[in-house]
Amino acid sequence: MSGDGDGGASVRRLADWDADRLRALAEEYGTPLYVDDLARVRANHARLAAAFPDAEVLFAVKANAGAHVLRALRDAGAGAECASAGELARALDAGFDPADVHYTAVNPPAEDLDYAVSVAAAHPALTVTAGARDTIERLDERGFSGRFCLRVHPGVGAGHSESVSTGKDAKFGVPADEAVEVLADADSRGFDVVGVHAHAGSGIANDQLDEHARVVATLANVARATATDLDLEFVDVGGGFGVPYHEDEAPLDLDAVAERTRDALDGVDATLTIEPGRYLVADAGVLLTEVNTVKRVSESVIAGADTGMTTLVRPAMYGSYHPIRSLVADDRPTEEVSVVGPVCESTDVLGEARDLPAPERGDLLAVGNAGAYGVEMASQYNSRPRPAVVALDGGESGVARRRETLADVTHAEDTADTYQEP
Numbered sequence: 484m485s486g487d488g489d490g491g492a493s494v495r496r497l498a499d500w501d502a503d504r505l506r507a508l509a510e511e512y513g514t515p516l517y518v519d520d521l522a523r524v525r526a527n528h529a530r531l532a533a534a535f536p537d538a539e540v541l542f543a544v545k546a547n548a549g550a551h552v553l554r555a556l557r558d559a560g561a562g563a564e565c566a567s568a569g570e571l572a573r574a575l576d577a578g579f580d581p582a583d584v585h586y587t588a589v590n591p592p593a594e595d596l597d598y599a600v601s602v603a604a605a606h607p608a609l610t611v612t613a614g615a616r617d618t619i620e621r622l623d624e625r626g627f628s629g630r631f632c633l634r635v636h637p638g639v640g641a642g643h644s645e646s647v648s649t650g651k652d653a654k655f656g657v658p659a660d661e662a663v664e665v666l667a668d669a670d671s672r673g674f675d676v677v678g679v680h681a682h683a684g685s686g687i688a689n690d691q692l693d694e695h696a697r698v699v700a701t702l703a704n705v706a707r708a709t710a711t712d713l714d715l716e717f718v719d720v721g722g723g724f725g726v727p728y729h730e731d732e733a734p735l736d737l738d739a740v741a742e743r744t745r746d747a748l749d750g751v752d753a754t755l756t757i758e759p760g761r762y763l764v765a766d767a768g769v770l771l772t773e774v775n776t777v778k779r780v781s782e783s784v785i786a787g788a789d790t791g792m793t794t795l796v797r798p799a800m801y802g803s804y805h806p807i808r809s810l811v812a813d814d815r816p817t818e819e820v821s822v823v824g825p826v827c828e829s830t831d832v833l834g835e836a837r838d839l840p841a842p843e844r845g846d847l848l849a850v851g852n853a854g855a856y857g858v859e860m861a862s863q864y865n866s867r868p869r870p871a872v873v874a875l876d877g878g879e880s881g882v883a884r885r886r887e888t889l890a891d892v893t894h895a896e897d898t899a900d901t902y903q904e905p
């Protein structure tokens with residue numbers, strides 16, 4: 484793990500992290516602990532920006548909304564794509580210029596829309612993206628007349644699993660064959676129509692570039708069909724750029740993605756916008772957890788760790804693979820180990836049948852690629868406080884998010900009145 488985020492390397496594997504540094508961080512801050520390396524975030528942004536030199540890059544805040552990450556990406560020159568009022572507030576707090584911020588609503592609650600419309604009134608440079616006729620009407624009802632982008636349902640999906648494919652038979656966007664009419668409607672309501680958007684799904688791999696290209700081509704067709712009536716500023720082809728989770732998986736061929744994107748745009752006269760989340764932060768983060776229980780059940784070895792699905796839900800939720808490394812001296816014999824958490828669910832597993840040094844109580848484990856959709860999807864299920872997050876930057880480290888306490892778990896409840904009043 485070098486201080487420059489491993490420079491231009493297109494992937495940082497879990498094995499590349501400095502074990503001594505991770506052990507020292509666990510010692511200093513305790514476990515479970517998320518570690519986000521900001522140098523790596525910046526390196527990922529620089530590589531992406533180099534592959535898409537003419538594109539506007541918006542960071543999909545949902546992947547990791549920590550202020551440390553947002554500030555690092557803002558300073559690197561990225562904008563922000565926000566899926567909720569909360570993400571919008573966090574992006575503005577982190578100092579993003581509203582001109583570089585898109586609020587991309589999916590059937591937004593009324594409070595979200597009220598907030599977004601008020602932000603748009605105060606900051607006319609903000610772009611609001613909607614993917615339903617209802618959302619357009621609800622914006623109109625609130626007097627919105629700002630920069631507007633239409634999310635299109637392209638009819639083509641992609642991603643690491645069916646559950647994260649958004650482009651086909653899903654709730655997102657207006658069907659592509661209705662897009663021209665809906666854009667004209669938004670225009671007639673006085674919205675400043677500036678763009679079209681689509682997102683195929685999350686975790687697009689090298690063998691899904693055809694799907695990606697079809698999504699881009701669909702948007703390009705919509706843009707061309709409206710060109711005489713509307714002066715579209717940008718075509719936003721979404722995010723979804725995948726990263727390798729398995730140790731032997733090849734990195735995404737970013738140049739190929741960029742080339743297929745340019746080809747599919749086929750000369751459309753508008754800025755290309757991309758909104759990656761995972762690609763910028765996944766391999767910049769690890770989760771550190773300590774083994775507190777070792778069991779040998781039949782032929783299996785189970786290492787019970789001090790955290791699991793409440794901290795990193797992806798394995799339980801999608802069956803996702805995250806690399807796991809034991810940070811103990813590697814002179815122990817290797818065994819096939821399942822790493823499980825402390826939650827009362829059988830799916831509370833961080834990794835199954837991994838070749839690891841025979842586990843012992845007190846071992847420190849690192850779970851890789853935890854920088855995206857890790858702490859963001861953490862919960863307090865089983866009344867478990869969420870872990871701390873530490874930011875690394877070169878030789879420096881500091882708490883980016885403090886460890887929650889039991890008081891944080893109960894603070895929204897007025898315990899004295901519980902069960903007293905209806």
Ligand SMILES: Cc1ncc(COP(=O)(O)O)c(C=O)c1O
Pocket residue numbers: 543546564587649682684685686721722723724758759760761762
């Ligand atoms: C609209 C939109 N943009 C961007 C993203 C970011 O996706 P990823 O983190 O896979 O790049 C998502 C999530 O899938 C999304 O729904």
Ligand SMILES: N[C@@H](CCCC[NH3+])C(=O)O
Pocket residue numbers: 545647685686797855856
């Ligand atoms: N949360 C998902 C990705 C979905 C992103 C939001 N559309 C994951 O962890 O892979």
